[in-house]
Every structure is written in C-alpha cells, then in structure tokens.
Amino acid sequence: MADCANSESAKRGPTFTKMIYKELVSETKQSAGRVTVVGVGAVGMASAFSLLAMGICNDLCLVDARKEICQGEQLDLMHGLAFYGKRVAISGDSDYGASANSKIVVLTAGARQAQDESRLDLVGKNVTIFKSVVPQVIKYSPSAILIVVTNPCDIMAWVAWKISGLPKHKVIGTGTLLDSSRFRYMISERLGVAPHSVHAYIIGEHGDSSVPVWSSVNVAGTRLKDLTPTIGENPERDPENWDQVHKTVVGVPHEIIKLKGFTNWGIGMMVSRLCEAILRDQRTVYPVSTQPDGWSGIYDEVFISIPCIVGSSGISHIINMNLDPPEQKAIQESARMLRRVIDTIKL
Ligand SMILES: NC(=O)C1=CN([C@@H]2O[C@H](COP(=O)(O)OP(=O)(O)OC[C@H]3O[C@@H](n4cnc5c(N)ncnc54)[C@H](O)[C@@H]3O)[C@@H](O)[C@H]2O)C=CC1
Numbered sequence: 001m002a003d004c005a006n007s008e009s010a011k012r013g014p015t016f017t018k019m020i021y022k023e024l025v026s027e028t029k030q031s032a033g034r035v036t037v038v039g040v041g042a043v044g045m046a047s048a049f050s051l052l053a054m055g056i057c058n059d060l061c062l063v064d065a066r067k068e069i070c071q072g073e074q075l076d077l078m079h080g081l082a083f084y085g086k087r088v089a090i091s092g093d094s095d096y097g098a099s100a101n102s103k104i105v106v107l108t109a110g111a112r113q114a115q116d117e118s119r120l121d122l123v124g125k126n127v128t129i130f131k132s133v134v135p136q137v138i139k140y141s142p143s144a145i146l147i148v149v150t151n152p153c154d155i156m157a158w159v160a161w162k163i164s165g166l167p168k169h170k171v172i173g174t175g176t177l178l179d180s181s182r183f184r185y186m187i188s189e190r191l192g193v194a195p196h197s198v199h200a201y202i203i204g205e206h207g208d209s210s211v212p213v214w215s216s217v218n219v220a221g222t223r224l225k226d227l228t229p230t231i232g233e234n235p236e237r238d239p240e241n242w243d244q245v246h247k248t249v250v251g252v253p254h255e256i257i258k259l260k261g262f263t264n265w266g267i268g269m270m271v272s273r274l275c276e277a278i279l280r281d282q283r284t285v286y287p288v289s290t291q292p293d294g295w296s297g298i299y300d301e302v303f304i305s306i307p308c309i310v311g312s313s314g315i316s317h318i319i320n321m322n323l324d325p326p327e328q329k330a331i332q333e334s335a336r337m338l339r340r341v342i343d344t345i346k347l
C-alpha cells in the first residue's frame with residue numbers, strides 16, 4: 001500500500017534524498033507504540049481519527065476484511081498529515097501482517113445493531129467473526145493489549161480472551177466507559193457544571209442491566225446522595241426522578257441508531273483515551289470490562305465493567321468500591337445474566 005500512496009516519491013526518492021541529506025547512521029525501523037484498529041467502519045474510523053486528532057499515536061494501522069476501504073481510509077488520513085504537526089506512520093491492509101508488533105489492537109470488526117436489535121442479538125455473528133480475526137491478530141502481535149469494542153463488548157471481551165490465550169489483564173472491554181461518560185454528561189447538564197467535574201460511574205453490563213452507582217456520584221466530594229438520600233429510587237421516593245438519567249443512558253444509543261444508523265464519535269474518543277492511558281502508562285481509573293475475580297462477591301467467569309487502573313500493562317488493578325446493598329445485588333445479577341449468555345457460546 002505504501003507504494004501506491006508514495007509512488008512518485010518511491011520513484012524519485014533515492015536521488016532526491018541523497019541531494020537533501022547525508023546518512024550518518026543506518027536506521028533500524030522499530031515502532032514503540034503501534035496501534036492497530038481492526039474494523040474500519042464507523043467506530044474504527046472514529047477511533048483512528050481521535051487517535052490522530054488527540055496526538056496519541058505515531059504509528060497507526062488499519063485492518064479490515066475490505067482491503068479497498070483500508071486503502072482509501074489510509075490515503076485520506078495521510079493527506080491531512082501536513083497540517084497535523086507530527087510525523088505519523090499510517091498503514092492499511094486486509095492482511096494482518098501489516099499490524100505486526102502492535103502494542104495495542106482495537107477490535108471493532110463485526111456487525112452492529114439494527115434499530116430493533118439489542119447488543120446481545122449480535123453474539124452469534126460476532127463470535128464467528130472473532131474466531132477468524134483474533135488468531136490473526138495474535139499471530140502477528142502476540143504481546144498486544146486488546147481493546148474490545150465490538151458488541152456485546154463484555155461477551156466479546158470474554159471471547160477474545162478465550163481465543164487469544166492472553167492473560168486477562170491484557171484484554172480490556174470498553175464496557176460501561178461510554179455509559180459512564182453519557183451519565184456524567186447528563187448529570188452535568190442537570191447541575192450546570194462541566195462533565196469532567198462530575199464523578200460518577202455506571203458499572204456492570206454495557207447494556208440494559210447496567211448499574212448506576214448513585215451512592216458515589218459527587219461533585220467536588222459532595223455526594224448527591226447526602227443531599228438526596230433517595231436519589232435514583234422510584235419517582236415516589238425521589239421527586240427529582242434522577243433514575244430517569246440512567247434510563248436515558250440506557251435508551252439513548254437506540255435513539256441515536258434510529259437517527260443516524262450507528263454511534264461512533266463518543267466511543268471513538270473513549271478508545272483514544274484508553275490507548276493514551278496504555279501508551280503513556282497513565283494509570284487512569286476507568287470503568288472497563290474485566291474479570292471481577294470475586295470483586296463485590298462476583299465469582300462468575302465473566303467480563304464486566306468495574307473501575308480499573310489502566311496503564312502500560314493493561315489493567316493492573318481493580319478499585320475496591322463501596323457499593324450499597326442494592327447496587328451490589330444489581331451488579332451480581334448483571335454478571336449472572338452475562339454468564340448465562342456465555343454458557344450458550346461454543347468456541
Ligand atoms: N462498545 C461500545 O461502546 C460500542 C460498540 N459498538 C460496536 O462496534 C462494532 C462496529 O460498529 P460500526 O463501526 O458502526 O460497524 P460498521 O459496519 O461501520 O463497521 C464494521 C467493520 O467491520 C468489518 N468487518 C466485518 N467482518 C470482518 C472480519 N471478519 N474481519 C475484519 N473486518 C471485518 C466490516 O468490513 C466493517 O468495516 C459493532 O459491533 C457495534 O455494535 C458501537 C458503538 C459503541
């Protein structure tokens with residue numbers, strides 16, 4: 001692909017470069033932080049664009065079953081590089097060899113929901129796709145950290161972990177990171193403060209059984225629950241009906257899918273922040289999908305969102321969170337539901 005992209009410079013390069021500079025040392029090309037995005041659709045390209053726009057990666061590879069799309073997107077992104085201010089290597093191919101030695105592989109390949117579908121309806125199709133994609137990824141990048149976006153992302157993270165044979169800390173489902181971001185934004189609108197000044201988590205499944213942790217929602221350490229002890233309960237007990245915020249978080253992707261066919265920008269921004277945490281070892285706390293290993297009494301072998309420290313090794317720690325008994329019960333039920341779905345999968 002590089003030949004196609006640089007055909008003129010490939011022809012003229014050797015003569016011209018000798019006139020421009022003199023070689024002092026023979027360079028060995030080595031990528032410190034290649035990020036590969038598998039699945040160059042709406043989500044894959046929003047992730048790729050965010051990675052570039054936020055200046056997070058300097059070596060980006062796009063892989064998709066549709067070779068022409070990879071090449072088209074590669075060329076299109078490269079044509080903006082003169083205005084970007086940094087040098088970035090961009091490659092694109094349907095051959096996974098192009099992704100070799102990636103530090104991070106973001107998996108977005110697969111089917112997306114139609115208007116009347118739930119995320120869980122995608123299991124069959126997307127497990128089949130992962131069975132072909134994940135072995136190829138691992139063949140060329142055996143030490144990669146996988147970020148699983150493809151829905152249902154908790155289930156697909158478990159599938160990617162099983163097929164890849166990677167240690168669990170190297171497989172991260174994006175989980176309720178997007179739900180939590182939507183939650184923070186909606187609370188911030190009600191309170192009239194910036195979204196990043198609202199500290200709030202949604203945990204559990206990235207889906208209908210997600211759990212809003214009202215007991216810890218706070219602004220500058222002031223817990224909303226201390227001001228409204230019934231926050232998040234039914235409208236008879238909580239006249240401000242804060243539970244509607246969670247209901248909106250659960251329903252809004254369906255509304256966006258009805259309006260534009262898919263969601264992509266929010267998740268794209270989140271993927272690039274996750275990559276940043278890994279590439280720069282930021283040890284940022286994010287609610288992402290991982291194995292709970294007994295966290296809050298969850299012993300099922302599932303991937304489910306809980307607050308984790310994300311850094312250069314992937315997920316290094318799980319944060320102990322004091323949940324109220326109803327929150328604890330709800331996340332345990334969410335885990336049991338995910339496990340029931342996993343039990344139907346044949347790998
Ligand atoms: N976890 C989250 O928060 C979110 C997850 N998603 C999920 O992300 C996934 C992708 O969504 P979109 O980008 O909108 O879909 P899309 O249809 O625009 O793109 C999917 C891409 O996957 C590629 N693909 C399909 N099979 C493949 C294979 N075997 N090998 C390589 N590439 C293959 C297709 O060619 C296509 O380019 C869906 O499962 C969607 O539900 C979407 C938004 C948020």
Ligand SMILES: CC(=O)C(=O)O
Pocket residue numbers: 119151178253263
């Ligand atoms: C599609 C999806 O999972 C979301 O936007 O939340």
